[in-house]
Amino acid sequence: MDFPQALRATRQRCRLSQLDLALRAGTTQRHLSFIESGRSRPGRSMVVRLSESMELPLRERNELLLAAGYAPVYPQTPLDDPALHHVRTALRHILAGHLPYPAIVVDARHELVLANDAFDLLAEGVAEHLLRPPVNVPRLALHPDGLAPRIVNLAQWARHILDRISRDDDLYEELSGYVPYAAPGPDHVGFAVPVRLRSARGELRLTTTITTFATALDVTVAELKLEAFLPADAATAALLTGRAADTP
Secondary structure, three states, X not given: OOHHHHHHHHHHHOOOOHHHHHHHHOOOHHHHHHHHHOOOOOOHHHHHXXXXXXXXXXXXXXHHHHHOOOOOOOOOOOOOOHHHHHHXXXXXXXXXXXXXXXXXXXXXXXXXXXXXOOHHHHHOOOOHHHOOOOOEHHHHHHOOOOOHHHEOOHHHHHHHHHOOOOOOOHHHHHHHOOOOOOOOOOOOOHHHOOEEEOOOXXXXXXXXXXXXXXXXXXXXXXXXXXXXXXXXXHHHHHHHHHHHXXXX
């Protein structure tokens, strides 16, 4: 796909008219129309402004730059690179600070990058083959050899997980085959869907929050997601606090 086609398709996917995008990018609808028709070739700064105005992920901004014939602006540094040492250190501090509750960091492929010491609560009873790196977190949750047998409200929690995976992803097709479809019920509240998880100490009710690093200027960091599990009731909070106190 050439740049004019890519830009038009991206703008339409973002549900922006030419006028809307032109105003956001500080240009005219006429100029944008010329760019989308191929009559005008945008400069590198204009491509960056357009991608920023559509609030695209950094990876997609780089792809638009490449389509326009320019080198990518945003680096993609391996997380284990020394240049990202400060990022890894900050993430470990955040994960440790969330104890005694579980917290994990996953990458764009939904693979586990980091986890705190309470992760073993989620890994309890999980088959060894699901814990071999790279650990795919949605698969860990929904696979019959993973957490699935311990999740009381599996159908509802599965929908919560599947909603975060593109339907074009092969992973979506795999995971959707593991669980029955369940339409959202009257108590469905999006991100606050609690997971009811059986454990050796009793049933846990946990909600999750997901933090992203959208202001990052590195593709790798911008695509990380930190998922923190929180007790949904006092009983769960007491159980997890007591569990941590009993751990040497």
